Amino acid sequence: MIDPLAGEVARVTVRSHAGDYPVVIGSGLLDELPAALDGAVPGRRLAFVSDETVAGLHTERTLEACREAGLDARLFTFPAGEASKSRKSWSILTDEMLDAGYGRDSAVVAMGGGVTTDLGGFVAATYLRGVPVVQVPTTSLAMIDASVGGKTGVDVRAGKNLVGAFHAPALVLADSETLGTLDAELRAQGLVEAVKHGAIRDVEHLLAIEAGVDRLVDGEPSEWNEVVTRSVEIKADIVSRDEFEGGLRQVLNFGHTIGHALEAASEFALGHGSAVALGMLAEAEAGERLGVTEAGTRARLGALLDRLLPADLAVPSADAASDFLGQDKKAREGRARYVLLRRIGEVAEGDGWSHDLPDEVVLEVLKRAAT
Amino acid sequence: MIDPLAGEVARVTVRSHAGDYPVVIGSGLLDELPAALDGAVPGRRLAFVSDETVAGLHTERTLEACREAGLDARLFTFPAGEASKSRKSWSILTDEMLDAGYGRDSAVVAMGGGVTTDLGGFVAATYLRGVPVVQVPTTSLAMIDASVGGKTGVDVRAGKNLVGAFHAPALVLADSETLGTLDAELRAQGLVEAVKHGAIRDVEHLLAIEAGVDRLVDGEPSEWNEVVTRSVEIKADIVSRDEFEGGLRQVLNFGHTIGHALEAASEFALGHGSAVALGMLAEAEAGERLGVTEAGTRARLGALLDRLLPADLAVPSADAASDFLGQDKKAREGRARYVLLRRIGEVAEGDGWSHDLPDEVVLEVLKRAAT
Numbered sequence: 001m002i003d004p005l006a007g008e009v010a011r012v013t014v015r016s017h018a019g020d021y022p023v024v025i026g027s028g029l030l031d032e033l034p035a036a037l038d039g040a041v042p043g044r045r046l047a048f049v050s051d052e053t054v055a056g057l058h059t060e061r062t063l064e065a066c067r068e069a070g071l072d073a074r075l076f077t078f079p080a081g082e083a084s085k086s087r088k089s090w091s092i093l094t095d096e097m098l099d100a101g102y103g104r105d106s107a108v109v110a111m112g113g114g115v116t117t118d119l120g121g122f123v124a125a126t127y128l129r130g131v132p133v134v135q136v137p138t139t140s141l142a143m144i145d146a147s148v149g150g151k152t153g154v155d156v157r158a159g160k161n162l163v164g165a166f167h168a169p170a171l172v173l174a175d176s177e178t179l180g181t182l183d184a185e186l187r188a189q190g191l192v193e194a195v196k197h198g199a200i201r202d203v204e205h206l207l208a209i210e211a212g213v214d215r216l217v218d219g220e221p222s223e224w225n226e227v228v229t230r231s232v233e234i235k236a237d238i239v240s241r242d243e244f245e246g247g248l249r250q251v252l253n254f255g256h257t258i259g260h261a262l263e264a265a266s267e268f269a270l271g272h273g274s275a276v277a278l279g280m281l282a283e284a285e286a287g288e289r290l291g292v293t294e295a296g297t298r299a300r301l302g303a304l305l306d307r308l309l310p311a312d313l314a315v316p317s318a319d320a321a322s323d324f325l326g327q328d329k330k331a332r333e334g335r336a337r338y339v340l341l342r343r344i345g346e347v348a349e350g351d352g353w354s355h356d357l358p359d360e361v362v363l364e365v366l367k368r369a370a371t
Numbered sequence: 372m373i374d375p376l377a378g379e380v381a382r383v384t385v386r387s388h389a390g391d392y393p394v395v396i397g398s399g400l401l402d403e404l405p406a407a408l409d410g411a412v413p414g415r416r417l418a419f420v421s422d423e424t425v426a427g428l429h430t431e432r433t434l435e436a437c438r439e440a441g442l443d444a445r446l447f448t449f450p451a452g453e454a455s456k457s458r459k460s461w462s463i464l465t466d467e468m469l470d471a472g473y474g475r476d477s478a479v480v481a482m483g484g485g486v487t488t489d490l491g492g493f494v495a496a497t498y499l500r501g502v503p504v505v506q507v508p509t510t511s512l513a514m515i516d517a518s519v520g521g522k523t524g525v526d527v528r529a530g531k532n533l534v535g536a537f538h539a540p541a542l543v544l545a546d547s548e549t550l551g552t553l554d555a556e557l558r559a560q561g562l563v564e565a566v567k568h569g570a571i572r573d574v575e576h577l578l579a580i581e582a583g584v585d586r587l588v589d590g591e592p593s594e595w596n597e598v599v600t601r602s603v604e605i606k607a608d609i610v611s612r613d614e615f616e617g618g619l620r621q622v623l624n625f626g627h628t629i630g631h632a633l634e635a636a637s638e639f640a641l642g643h644g645s646a647v648a649l650g651m652l653a654e655a656e657a658g659e660r661l662g663v664t665e666a667g668t669r670a671r672l673g674a675l676l677d678r679l680l681p682a683d684l685a686v687p688s689a690d691a692a693s694d695f696l697g698q699d700k701k702a703r704e705g706r707a708r709y710v711l712l713r714r715i716g717e718v719a720e721g722d723g724w725s726h727d728l729p730d731e732v733v734l735e736v737l738k739r740a741a742t
Contacts, residue, residue, distance in 0.1 A: 105703055158466065
C-alpha cells in the first residue's frame with residue numbers, strides 16, 4: 001500500500017477483543033480507500049456517513065472511487081456541527097440505512113471529524129446489533145484521538161458522550177491532506193490532544209510538537225504525518241492494554257475532568273481542544289500544589305498550549321464549572337477523579353490511575369483557569 | 372446458595388468475551404437476589420428496570436430486600452407492552468438514570484419479560500458506554516430465551532430488534548415461582564422456544580416437554596425448573612461457542628425467519644411464540660419437501676405445538692408475509708436464509724448453518740401456514 005508519490009505510509013496496529021485493526025496514516029490516502037477496504041470489511045455494501053460540509057469536500061469523491069472499484073456505496077449525510085451528535089441524528093441515519101435495505105453484510109464508513117466518527121461509530125455499533133465501521137478522520141482531532149480506540153456515542157441533555165458503546169473499527173485511514181481544508185484554529189484544537197499524549201507518555205513527542213508547532217498549525221502535511229503517527233502509537237499502546245477503560249486507559253483522561261466541566265459550564269462555547277488545554281493546565285497545577293507533579297510542569301505545558309489557544313476564550317466561572325464535576329462519567333460515588341502527572345511524560349499512578357482531590361484545591365485551580 | 376426449602380437450584384455457566392456469567396434457576400430465588408448480586412456487580416448502586424405490571428408483582432418487593440441488604444436501589448418503570456420496546460423508552464430510562472446521578476459504578480437490574488430484558492439490557496449496554504446488567508426474567512419466554520445470550524435491543528419502524536447491541540449479562544436469575552403470576556397462554560408461548568431447543572439439539576428435551584406439557588402450561592414450578600434448565604444448557608452451549616452469531620448461533624433461528632415475517636405481516640397481532648411455532652412448522656415442511664428434513668418431522672412438531680397455540684390465531688396472508696422475508700436481519704444480499712432440521716434434535720448444516728430456499732417452496736409453505 002505504499003505509494004511512492006504519496007510519500008511514506010505509516011501503519012499502527014491496535015489490539016481489540018473484537019480483532020486487531022490497523023490505523024493507516026499518510027498523505028493522499030483517500031484514493032487508496034477502495035483497496036484498503038478489501039479484506040477489512042466482509043461485505044461490499046458501504047454506508048458512508050458524513051456531515052454536509054465534509055461530504056462536498058471529500059466524501060462524494062471517495063464514494064465515487066469506491067463505486068468505480070465495484071463496491072455498492074451510498075452516502076448518508078447530517079447537518080454539520082456538535083448539535084448533530086444526538087440520538088435524533090443517530091435514529092435518522094439508522095432508519096435511512098434500514099429503509100435502504102442495508103443488512104448485516106454492510107459496513108459504515110464514517111468520514112469526517114470527531115462528531116462523525118463518534119456518531120457514525122454509534123450507528124454501526126447498534127445497527128442490527130453491530131456492523132463493522134471504518135473510520136476515516138478528516139480533522140486533526142479525529143485523527144489523533146476520536147477515530148482510534150473504539151469509543152462511540154452521542155450527547156444527551158445531561159452531558160456529552162453519556163450514551164454510546166465501545167465499538168472497535170475494522171480500519172482507520174487518516175489522510176493528512178484533508179487537514180489542508182481546515183482553518184488553522186481547528187488544526188490547533190486537535191493538536192492539544194497530541195500535547196496530552198506527550199505529557200502523559202513521551203517527552204520526545206512533546207519536544208517534536210514544540211519544535212514544529214508553527215508548521216503544524218500552518219497545515220504542513222509531512223509534519224502532521226509524524227505527529228499523528230506518534231500520537232496514534234501512544235494511544236494504541238494504551239487502549240490495546242485496556243480497551244474498556246477498566247484502569248490504564250484512564251490516563252488518556254488527563255486534562256479532561258476539568259476540561260469537560262469547563263466545556264459544559266460554557267455551554268460548549270469553549271471548543272474541546274481549548275477546554276482540555278485549560279484542563280491540563282489546571283490539573284498540572286493541582287498536582288504541583290499537592291506535591292505529586294514536578295514543579296514547572298504547568299509552566300512548560302502553558303508555554304506550548306498558549307500558542308494553540310484562540311485569542312477569544314469563552315471561559316465560564318469557576319463555580320459554574322465545579323457544579324459539573326460530580327457528573328463526570330468516571331466519578332466514583334459522586335466525586336470526580338483526576339489524572340495527575342508525575343512529570344512530563346509520566347502519569348502518577350494513584351488509585352487505579354486517578355486521584356481524588358481536595359475540593360479547595362480544585363476550586364483554586366478552576367478560579368485560575370477561569371481568568 | 373441452595374435453600375433446602377426452595378428445592379434444588381441449578382446453575383449454568385455461559386461463556387462470553389466480556390467474562391463468563393452464571394444463569395441460576397430455581398423456585399423462590401428472588402429472595403436470594405441481594406446475596407447473588409454480591410460479587411456479580413462491582414458497585415452497590417442498582418437501577419431496577421421493570422414495566423408497571425411486573426413492578427407491582429415482583430420488583431418493588433425485591434428492591435426493598437436489596438435496600439435492607441444495604442444496596443442503593445431505585446426503580447425505573449415503563450408502560451407494559453411491546454410498544455415500550457422503543458428508542459423512546461430507552462431514551463427516557465437513560466435520561467432518568469442520568470438525572471439520578473448513576474455513574475459507571477452502577478448496574479441495571481432488568482426484571483420482567485422479554486421486552487424488559489431486551490430494553491433494560493440495551494439501556495445498560497449504552498449507558499456511559501456500558502454498565503453491567505443483571506437479568507431477572509419473570510416469564511417463561513424470557514427465562515428460556517431472551518435473558519440468556521446477551522442480545523439486547525429495541526424495535527423500530529422497519530422492524531423488531533433492528534437496533535441493539537450484544538451485551539452479556541453479569542448474572543441471570545430465574546425464579547420459576549414468578550411463572551405462577553402469568554396466564555396459561557403466556558406460559559405456553561414461552562414453551563415454544565423450549566420446543567425449538569429440543570428440535571435443533573436434543574430429542575430427549577422434546578420428549579420431556581411432550582410428557583409434561585399439561586403440567587407446564589398449568590404452571591407447576593418444579594416441572595418448569597427442569598425445562599428451563601435444559602433449555603438454558605442448550606442455548607448456553609451454542610452462544611458460548613458463537614457469541615456474536617457469526618455461524619453456529621444461527622441454528623437458534625430455526626422457525627424464526629418465517630416466524631418473524633408472519634409476526635410482522637400480522638402487525639404483531641400474532642404472538643412471538645405462536646409466530647415461531649408456525650415458522651417451525653413451515654420450515655420443517657420446506658425441509659421435508661426439499662428432502663433435507665426427515666419425513667414426519669413436521670407432523671411430530673405439529674402434534675406438540677398444536678397444544679401450545681391459542682385457539683384464535685391472527686395469521687396474515689402468505690403474500691403479506693413474503694414481503695417481509697427479504698428484510699430479515701440475516702438476509703444475504705436481500706435473500707432470506709433458513710435454518711433446516713435434518714431430523715428432530717439435529718440441524719442440517721447448509722452454508723454457514725442456513726440455507727437459501729426456492730421462492731416457490733417458501734410461498735407454498737407460507738400458504739399452508741396461513742390457513
